[in-house]
Amino acid sequence: MLILFGRMAYADFYIVVHGSNPQESMTKKEVVNLFMGRSRGFPNGDFALVFDLPRDDPNSADFYKALTGWSMSQVNSYWSRLMFSGQSMPPQPLPNEKAMIEILKRNPSGIGWLSKAPEDNSLRTILVLKD
Amino acid sequence: MFRIKFCTGLVLHTLCLVALIFQGGTLFAQTLDGSGSALRISGFGTLGLTSTDAPDGWGFRRDISQPSNDGGLRGDIDSRLGLQFNYAPTAQFELVGQFVLKRRSSYTPASDAIEWAFAAYRPLPDLTMRVGRVNIDAFLAADYRNVGFAYSFVRPPVEFYGSLPHYLDGIDINKDMQFDDSFWRFKAYAGRSHSGDLAFDGRTTIKPVYGLTVSRESNGLTVRLGLAYAGLASNPTILTPLLEGLDSMASVPIPEVVSQVENFQSRLDNTDSHGIYHSFAMNYDLLDWLWTFEVTKVTGHPTTRFTAGYAGIGKRIGSVTLLAGYSRISTPKLPVSAPDWVTPLTPILGEAGAFQAQAIASASALAVNNSGANQHSISLGARWDFRHNMALKVQWDQVSVDEYGARLWANGTLEPTNADVYSVLVDFVF
Numbered sequence: 001m002l003i004l005f006g007r008m009a010y011a012d013f014y015i016v017v018h019g020s021n022p023q024e025s026m027t028k029k030e031v032v033n034l035f036m037g038r039s040r041g042f043p044n045g046d047f048a049l050v051f052d053l054p055r056d057d058p059n060s061a062d063f064y065k066a067l068t069g070w071s072m073s074q075v076n077s078y079w080s081r082l083m084f085s086g087q088s089m090p091p092q093p094l095p096n097e098k099a100m101i102e103i104l105k106r107n108p109s110g111i112g113w114l115s116k117a118p119e120d121n122s123l124r125t126i127l128v129l130k131d
Numbered sequence: 132m133f134r135i136k137f138c139t140g141l142v143l144h145t146l147c148l149v150a151l152i153f154q155g156g157t158l159f160a161q162t163l164d165g166s167g168s169a170l171r172i173s174g175f176g177t178l179g180l181t182s183t184d185a186p187d188g189w190g191f192r193r194d195i196s197q198p199s200n201d202g203g204l205r206g207d208i209d210s211r212l213g214l215q216f217n218y219a220p221t222a223q224f225e226l227v228g229q230f231v232l233k234r235r236s237s238y239t240p241a242s243d244a245i246e247w248a249f250a251a252y253r254p255l256p257d258l259t260m261r262v263g264r265v266n267i268d269a270f271l272a273a274d275y276r277n278v279g280f281a282y283s284f285v286r287p288p289v290e291f292y293g294s295l296p297h298y299l300d301g302i303d304i305n306k307d308m309q310f311d312d313s314f315w316r317f318k319a320y321a322g323r324s325h326s327g328d329l330a331f332d333g334r335t336t337i338k339p340v341y342g343l344t345v346s347r348e349s350n351g352l353t354v355r356l357g358l359a360y361a362g363l364a365s366n367p368t369i370l371t372p373l374l375e376g377l378d379s380m381a382s383v384p385i386p387e388v389v390s391q392v393e394n395f396q397s398r399l400d401n402t403d404s405h406g407i408y409h410s411f412a413m414n415y416d417l418l419d420w421l422w423t424f425e426v427t428k429v430t431g432h433p434t435t436r437f438t439a440g441y442a443g444i445g446k447r448i449g450s451v452t453l454l455a456g457y458s459r460i461s462t463p464k465l466p467v468s469a470p471d472w473v474t475p476l477t478p479i480l481g482e483a484g485a486f487q488a489q490a491i492a493s494a495s496a497l498a499v500n501n502s503g504a505n506q507h508s509i510s511l512g513a514r515w516d517f518r519h520n521m522a523l524k525v526q527w528d529q530v531s532v533d534e535y536g537a538r539l540w541a542n543g544t545l546e547p548t549n550a551d552v553y554s555v556l557v558d559f560v561f
Contacts, residue, residue: 033314086274
């Protein structure tokens with residue numbers, strides 16, 4: 001129970017971009033549009049490179065539940081409609097959060113998510129998703 | 132007792148490929164230096180068994196491009212494997228190829244295995260132009276009807292999707308717009324396609340094809356309108372001798388017979404004609420409920436005319452979704468009867484000639500009467516997402532076929548009948 005309670009209490013997720021990204025902030029809806037393939041760019045019109053963690057990452061199911069309210073199966077079913085109809089590919093999955101941080105540091109147009117606030121000054125949190 | 136008629140080759144090949152895929156882990160391929168993937172390989176598939184309880188010889192099909200079969204317990208109605216390659220060297224440019232392996236008719240050219248093959252260019256994040264083999268995006272599930280994991284029922288409703296053309300060789304342009312809570316998509320397309328019943332040599336060329344689709348999505352509710360024009364450029368090869376026979380009858384000096392010949396020609400000869408597809412769809416996916424509704428009316432040449440629709444409802448309980456649906460198709464009223472050409476033509480053509488003419492009249496009436504698709508079905512099913520990328524589905528369809536309405540079936544006859552179709556399958560994506 002304590003473990004469950006602790007997990008529920010700290011289920012925030014951090015939507016992170018490069019420190020030089022001119023986009024100051026984003027709404028949850030704008031982030032949903034990027035991560036769910038409805039939009040390919042930041043609200044200011046710049047192309048966005050969206051990065052994800054693997055679908056079987058221990059935090060992925062909670063992240064997508066917090067972002068969309070959907071289960072992982074629903075997210076996969078949704079993406080199978082988009083990717084196999086040639087509309088859009090899901091965000092590129094990276095092996096882990098360490099790789100996410102490294103890639104976002106190198107990509108001014110990148111956006112991704114972390115389960116902890118980034119400590120590196122070259123990254124900036126653009127939205128905190130609360131469960 | 133059921134007869135087991137697996138398409139063993141397809142099922143075994145599919146199993147081997149799936150085993151390799153899961154053994155080898157992910158097929159996501161190479162990654163460029165920190166800027167995302169250049170080449171990604173992904174896929175989907177279905178392993179399915181279908182048992183049909185119908186009159187002897189009647190073969191259930193998920194669409195009329197499937198080859199003939201004579202019913203029973205089969206593994207080749209829904210089983211298929213798809214592989215997709217996406218190569219995106221930049222955010223603006225992408226190459227996509229998708230290949231689908233399944234049992235196909237001997238009248239199908241090998242190139243039909245290519246479901247998608249296009250180059251996409253995105254000058255702006257919300258504007259996409261695609262050239263190559265895309266899809267006729269006129270209907271809700273038109274783009275992903277092969278991808279079982281993408282929808283809840285075991286297959287898109289046969290009454291609705293069973294006779295619609297698939298791919299489009301041409302171009303499409305897609306524009307996305309967002310207004311507050313709603314997400315709009317406008318798509319225009321043009322090109323050519325093929326359609327027809329491939330239980331026999333019924334393939335026809337459709338050109339030009341052009342259309343518009345508008346969809347709006349907001350808070351789980353998707354509403355979609357479509358309008359498409361399909362020019363009919365050729366007749367099925369199997370009808371060529373009959374149409375030549377009717378041509379030869381058009382010059383007999385009896386106006387009543389000529390009028391009847393012209394009536395048959397207008398119902399059987401596709402050339403220089405067209406069909407216009409009007410469609411409306413709604414899909415509501417909120418919390419644990421799914422609602423879907425779609426209707427289409429096709430006007431134009433008699434061979435293209437039909438009205439079809441379906442409604443479905445689903446309730447999610449954990450990883451299980453319970454489903455119920457109803458779908459229907461109807462085509463113009465039948466039957467037509469074979470006119471008597473022996474009596475008026477015997478004095479002119481002689482007995483032998485008049486009997487040959489009568490054979491053309493009878494064959495023409497039969498061809499028209501076989502073109503009807505009038506049936507409805509009730510479906511009950513369940514989907515269990517037992518892994519995040521795999522789902523087990525079971526479904527029972529009770530199909531009622533009206534008199535002169537069995538066009539969607541292989542080896543159907545003109546009599547009305549009822550049939551039960553039981554399906555068990557596993558859908559997966561990787």
